[in-house]
Amino acid sequence: MDLSLSMKDDLLNIRNLGTRLAVEMRKLTSNFRLGFGTFVDKNISPFSYTAPKYQINPCTGYKYFPVCVSSFGFRHLLSLTDQVNNFNAEVQKQRVSRNRDAPEGVFDAILQAAVCAERIGWRKEASHLLVITTDDVPHLALDGRLAGLVQPHDGQCHLSDVNEYSASDKLNFTALIPGTTAEILDQDSQNVMQLIVNAYNNIRSKVELMVLDSPEDLSLSFSATCQDGLSQPGVKKCGDLKIGDTVSFDVSVEARSCHPAGTNQTFTIKPVGFRDTLEVTVTYNCSCGCSEQIETASSRCNSNGTYTCGICDCDPGFLGARCECGEEESSGDVSQNTCREAEGRTVCNGRGRCLCGVCVCYESEFGIISGSYCQCDDFSCARYKGVLCSGHGVCDCGECKCHAGYIGENCNCTTETSSCLSDDGHMCSGKGNCVCGKCQCIEPGAFGETCEKCPTCPDACGTKRDCIECRLYQTGRLADNQTCHRLCKDDIITVEELNTDNPDTAVCIYKTENDCVMRFTYSEEESGRSILRVLKDPECGKAPDAVTVLLAVVGSILLIGLILLAVWKLLVTIHDRREFSRFQNERSRARYEMATNPLYRQPISTHNVDEVYSMLSKPYNGAT
DSSP: OBOSGGGHHHHHHHTTHHHHHHHHHTTTOSOOOEEEEEEOOOSSTTTSOOSHHHHHOTTTTOTTSOOOOOOOSEEEEEEEESOHHHHHHHHHHOOOOOOSSSSOOHHHHHHHHHHTHHHHTHHHHOOOEEEEESSOOOOHHHHHHHHHHHGGGTOOEEEEESOHHHHHHHHHHGGGSTTOEEEEOOTTOTTHHHHHHHHHHHHHTOEEEEEESOOTTEEEEEEEEOTTOOEEETOOEEOSOOTTOOOEEEEEEEESSOOOTTOEEEEEEEETTOSOOEEEEEEOOOOOGGGGOEETTOGGGTTSEEEETTEEEEOTTEESTTSOEETTSOOOHHHHHTTOSSTTSOGGGGSEEEETTEEEEOOOSSSOEESTTSOEESSOSOEETTEEGGGSEEEETTEEEEOTTEESTTSOEEOOOGGGBOTTSOBGGGSEEEETTEEEEOSTTOBSTTSOBOTTSTTHHHHHHHHHHHHHSSOSTTTTTTOHHHHOOSEEEEESSOOOOOTTSEEEEEEOTTSOEEEEEEEEOTTSOEEEEEESSOBOOOOOOHHHHHHHHHHHHHHHHHHHHHHHHHHHHHHHHHHHHHHHHHHHHHHHHHHTOTTOOOSOOOOOHHHHHHHHTSOOOSOO
16 A cells, blocks of 8 residues: 555555455355555655655655655555454554656566565465555656566556546556456545455456467467457457356467477466466477488489488589489570570579579578579568568468468468457447458447447447446446446536537436436547546426415315316306306296287177168067
8 A cells, every 4th residue: 555645544444454455355255365555655765755854754844644654665564364443453553655757656566576485475366456546656766576476466556546637647557467457546545445356356266378478489378268258369368257158268389480409398377366377398299200311312212312301402503303413514405495484584683593403592782582493482572660560470482471370471360369459348349350360340339459439329328327326426337347447437527507509419317226317428639538528416306395385275275176166167057158148038028928818809799880870770579
């Protein structure tokens, strides 16, 4: 752990790390031990304060933290042990120091731990070295030595840095030391536990082969058969492994040159981070059985050469398949014609002379000219960047014969495909083809070293959504399988408002587990960085207020009642008006009919004189 002054707050949070770490790690492995060491920086100028008054207390005169311990480079405090209380006790004792420059001596400390690996128990027992540090800039001079020291000790190195900018530098330098990872530590170190568990799961779920001490004249090619059962040429690692998974690797070895009989060369193959190794011993046998039967001055060679394996090796001054011709013999037209590759061609292609019907090739400062008609050489093959056969093959008669693992006219195309594997284990992220060790993206809009970047791809929003959920909210598909920090390397920025005017920016919308709406944009900068801009707060419906709900219900009931009452009143009014109108009509009709009643007769009758006389002149019949 870095004990420079900037880590004083983090030290408080890590003092109970041992207990918490033991609980979590014992869920993952039964073989868990802890060790502890600390570092600050080199105790010389300009790295530390060297004035006498600072030797005992480098914080002298520093008003924010006036007392601290002397600066030091590296201290080994606790060898590997399963006694967690011992670890906690050592951490409790620690006090911070102060150095002068921003970089700390983290790589010095790693180098010291690697050199002293036997004493501290790391070489035999440890598989993971965690370094907790702040604002450190890697020292380039140490990288080569670290790679040589860390790997033979079967260690995995993990750098946890609280400074985002220096952590990005470490991410670049992890490629120099196989098995090394780097993550960003929160300012308060609260995520240190998750980083350790993630790193361990990453180590445990991946197997990658490495070769130690490989001779230069041996060419090795790999192929891996991972969980899917398919052989992948040029691949030497498998990822996303679970307990019980079985993978296999095929290794082919090709000798580029021959060595004397009895020569042995050895190299070692081992999985990164494991103690198991496979030592391979190569024995060269470049001689043929027939070479043991040699006939000197053989009659088969007209007594002018040695007969070996069916071929005459002519003595000096003699030529021909059977050494039948001497060089001093003059060459006629017939013999000259036998030295032409085809009719009309130059004798011996202009690169030799014809003796006894056989071409004797000239010597060249560029290389060796050979062939029955001097048509071949070992220097006129295709070149790549000025290097014959790209340095990955030999020139044979104008054609590059590539070493194992390389193809192409000039052998510049590697068959290694591990560089095309994306973090999710897919070849070119499933959006391209691996050609000569590089991804050629075929999906429209896809780019990046492994075609992993594709803002306009149909699944871009879904992929980035998983990263946002696990990185910001620790939820979603990637939250439980410990792959969030390994797969999600994009920059995630929370904003108050999204800018959707850029046509190169993908706008993504999805619904969260809480039925909220999350909006974010996905874009790529010219440098290749992926930028995710996420709304600070998801758009969620607010829970209704109880009083508001009650008032709304009561108001609704009253409103409905008033509406029903108004409708009833309206209907009654209409009905009454209709009835009154009907009554008025009937009443008017009754008055009219009473004035013209046919049963009613006036009491006064009117007759004329003639009618009366007629009545009186009728005979009386006794009627009254």
